[in-house]
Amino acid sequence: MNIALILQMAADTAPDRTAVVCDGRRWSYGALYEAAKGAADLFVANGCEYVALLDESSEAAPIALFGAALAGIPYVPLNYRLADTDLGALLDRVSPAYVIGDVERSQRLSKGHHCNTREGFVRAAEAAAANAAGEEREGEGIAAQIFTSGTTAAPKAALLRHSNLLGYILGTVEFMSAEEEEGQLVCVPPYHIAGISTLLSNFYAMRRIVLLPAFEPQTWLDLAESEQVTNAFLVPTMLARVISRMDDIGKADLASIKAIAYGGGRMPPELIERALQLFPQTNFTNAYGLTETSSTVALLGPDDHRTAFASDDPKVRARLGSVGKPLPTVELEIRDDDGKLLPAGESGEIYVRGEQVSGEYRGRSALDQDGWFPTRDAGYLDEEGFLFLSGRADDVIVRGGENISPGEIEDVLASHPAISDSAAVGVPSVEWGEAVGVAIALHGGHDQPSETDLKQLIKDRLRSSRVPEKIVFVDQLPYNEMGKLLRREVRLLFAN
Amino acid sequence: MKPGTKLKSAVCSTEVMVIKGKDLIVQCGGQPMADQGGDTSAAIDSNFAEGSKVGKRYVNADGSVELLCVKAGEGSLAIDGKALTTKDAKPLPSSD
Structure with a gap:
């Protein structure tokens, strides 16, 4: 082949x-x-x-x-x-x-x-x-x-x-x-797996590729219009910048664009909800994949987006924050630390298997003897098989033996009107081994909320073990160019 | 037939790539296919003249053989005189 x-x-x-x-x-x-x-x-x-x-x-x-x-x-x-x-x-x-x-x-x-x-x-x-x-x-x-x-x-x-x-x-x-x-x-860099998979997928579908080597929202909008582009892939931060640019120039619609796929980083719920509201005709697809899996292994398709967005049932509504279901050609399991299969609703490490799954590095393979690849991503499946990510397995905060996923705390903080972005990480704690630290960025024009209020908010919505021991305010959280949060750098904010 | 092997029709322009195979002779237009196209003197059998479509996957009845048509032609595909059928995949939204 x-x-x-x-x-x-x-x-x-x-x-x-x-x-x-x-x-x-x-x-x-x-x-x-x-x-x-x-x-x-x-x-x-x-x-x-x-x-x-x-x-x-x-x-x-x-x-x-x-x-x-x-x-x-x-x-x-x-x-x-x-x-x-x-x-x-x-x-x-x-x-x-x-x-x-x-x-x-x-x-x-x-x-x-x-x-x-x-x-x-x-x-x-x-x-x-x-x-x-x-x-x-x-x-x-x-x-x-x-x-x-x-x-x-x-x-x-x-x-x-x-x-x-x-x-x-x-x-x-x-x-x-x-x-x-x-x-x-296409505005993903060529050194990312998506830079390769986009060439292969679109050549095979015979969909013309319009390359934008350096992303900038106005150039993106101009090129979309002049080339009458119908499809696009964006990382969440790029989508946010496109929408904000459209707000600035009073542009109401995406013209010829019928479908937008996104992935590569966490999509804030407010952003995807805003996008669905602004562009009801656009088909949104959320893709989850890794370099080692030749790109996408699970996706949340356009109909899933609309069903979740229109639903009053909190369980269905929550699926807007999921990465959908595994591809028909991929097997996916959630396992605990001992490799035991976990039932729906329980969070563990995501394992995948399939022809597209390489799991191979120069000199060694990470596949187990049955061909399963441990992704080191943590997540769980809901009762209908929708996959929810809760960060890298290494990002899970272990407080006194209790596993806390950063995502649950970040989701609560995102509901606060003054907070634009947040990241929860494990910080060393004498009492618990590890405790929760959160770094918070604020929207312009808002006063800094008090630590007491924020702790109360998390205590009310989650439980006391999730309450952060340390809170720092920053201008901006550190991301790489693909919109991936650099948690390692967030941890350094608590180093002293 | 190893996955990745390409076979050419003896009677038309059809070419296939083996996705999944076992050692069976694939026919196109009623004549055996081979790496190099085989005997080209024969004509297309009118019972196997519906044509092959590029990009389609063809399977036998028990699913033990799967071929990808990489070049279309006038002959149609069969194994042991039994026509192969196309396998329709549910279309997925483009994700990259």
């Missing part, structure tokens, strides 16, 4: 249809496939062991991804936002590589690579296409190697095999299911 099949089928079936729009240039499936074949020849001739992308998104990403696939070499998109030391360490781990993008940094930070600029690479690939053999090589069977963000230790090299990615696409996307006018606005 080879993911190059996705582009081959599209190029065979409708070679002239537009695949990618970037910086005003339009690429057809036929032209991209030719360039990918040329790129494969460049990689094979070069003798590199990896193809690394050190660049923002552009047409170079799909050309390198599919070119590497044809050549049987792993594609490694690198995070260009990393500091020199960290990036240099990752470059050393993929030597010798054909590096595309920032030649200066690559050469300065690591030795033994062949480096080319984005433009230089694309030109070379197009030039090599004329005589390219287009032969498919198997290699180690690894399509992509993605370094995890490494919040707790050195970044892990997650491996995604052709069989994982192709299993995901064939199991979830219908070939050529998009109408020719459909377009997807």
Whole structure:
């Protein structure tokens, strides 16, 4: 199996249809496939062991991804936002590589690579296409190697095999299911799993991809309009910025956009409720997945959103904060610390199994003997099988033997009119081993609520064990560019 | 038939990739399919001329064989003279 099949089928079936729009240039499936074949020849001739992308998104990403696939070499998109030391360490781990993008940094930070600029690479690939053999090589069977963000230790090299990615696409996307006018606005960075899965899913559906390398709400709105975009993926913070920009300029609707998928970080309930109210015609989908699972393993679809939003039943209403149900092609279980299966309603660690689940890192596999992957995410299923996340398993606060999920405290704080954002973390406690600490950011124009009032609020809505021992007020909570809260940095706020 | 193996029709442009297989001979247009397309002198059997559709998954009756059509053609797919049927998946909303 080879993911190059996705582009081959599209190029065979409708070679002239537009695949990618970037910086005003339009690429057809036929032209991209030719360039990918040329790129494969460049990689094979070069003798590199990896193809690394050190660049923002552009047409170079799909050309390198599919070119590497044809050549049987792993594609490694690198995070260009990393500091020199960290990036240099990752470059050393993929030597010798054909590096595309920032030649200066690559050469300065690591030795033994062949480096080319984005433009230089694309030109070379197009030039090599004329005589390219287009032969498919198997290699180690690894399509992509993605370094995890490494919040707790050195970044892990997650491996995604052709069989994982192709299993995901064939199991979830219908070939050529998009109408020719459909377009997807893509603003996730190429080094994130979503940057790869969006290329594969939309190429297979044959939905035109409109690339926006650097997200900015006004540019996003302008591009959506000029390209008549129908679909988009956003992380929650981006959606918040789009809505706030629309408020500022008095723009009422999303024009051509029919569907918005979101994921990658926690969606505040107020934000999704506001979005559903503002855009009743838009189909919202919440996706939950990990790098190690080739992207989405569970989703809350448009009908689930509407049913939950319209319901007076608190249980149904709560599902707006869930990540929906597992994909039909994925098995999902909740287990306790001893690996014992937990019933509905009880929180534990999320385990998944399926063709798309890799769970493999360079040098070792995290799968158990039956093929299950422990995600290290904590969560529970409700009685109808909707999955609720309660943070990373490592984020659970253990106070005197009682497990407290940060989410329950954050949800209560979110109901306070002055609070815009909050994070609950475990802080060292002599009495309890660990106690609750909360960091709070306020809306502009509101007075800081007293600690006594906040403690009372949590005591009334939850119970006394959830009451924070420490409260700090901050201007803003620390997030990474994908909208993921950096709890490790929140913990540092309580360090003294 | 190993997953990932590609088979070509001898009588038309149909190509399939094995998703799930066992050692059975797949026919297209009434003629055996093979890695390299096999004997091309035969014509399409009119009983197997409904065509294959790109992107569709084809399965046999007991579900032990599943093929993905990667290139459409005029012949239709069968095993042991029994026509394969398409497997319809419930469409999922696009999530990425």
